[in-house]
Structure formats: C-alpha cells, structure tokens
Amino acid sequence: MWRRKTIPLLLTASLVVSACSQSPAGDFCDIAEPIRFEREVALAVVTGDRDTAETIDAQNRYGERHCGW
Numbered sequence: 001m002w003r004r005k006t007i008p009l010l011l012t013a014s015l016v017v018s019a020c021s022q023s024p025a026g027d028f029c030d031i032a033e034p035i036r037f038e039r040e041v042a043l044a045v046v047t048g049d050r051d052t053a054e055t056i057d058a059q060n061r062y063g064e065r066h067c068g069w
Helices: 002-020 039-048 050-067
Strands: none
Touching (some): 039 050
C-alpha cells in the first residue's frame, strides 16, 4: 500500500527538482551579456518591434551601470 503513494510522490519530486536545475543560476552580471546588433539589424528591431528594442536597451543600460560592460 505504501508503494502506491510513494512512487507518485517520488516522481513528482524528481520532476520539480529537474525543472529547477535547468534555469541559469548566479548573479545577473555572471550570466547575462550585452545584446548588440549590426546597424541594419538594430534599425529593423527598433522600427519593427519597439517593445523588444526597449527591453534590450534596458538590459544593456543595467549591465553598463552594474556590471561594467
């Protein structure tokens, strides 16, 4: 009877642990890097997807201030 409850619990626990191990660990400055493009690509990103361009700019500015990029 105990096996009926134990096996699903062990499977669930192993899935939770394996899912957690796949995300990068560490400080932002340890795992992130600047996002840079050639001029033509940057222009296409800015004109085509403004939200993405602003997100990239925010990450790069943060990295400049806090990581010394």
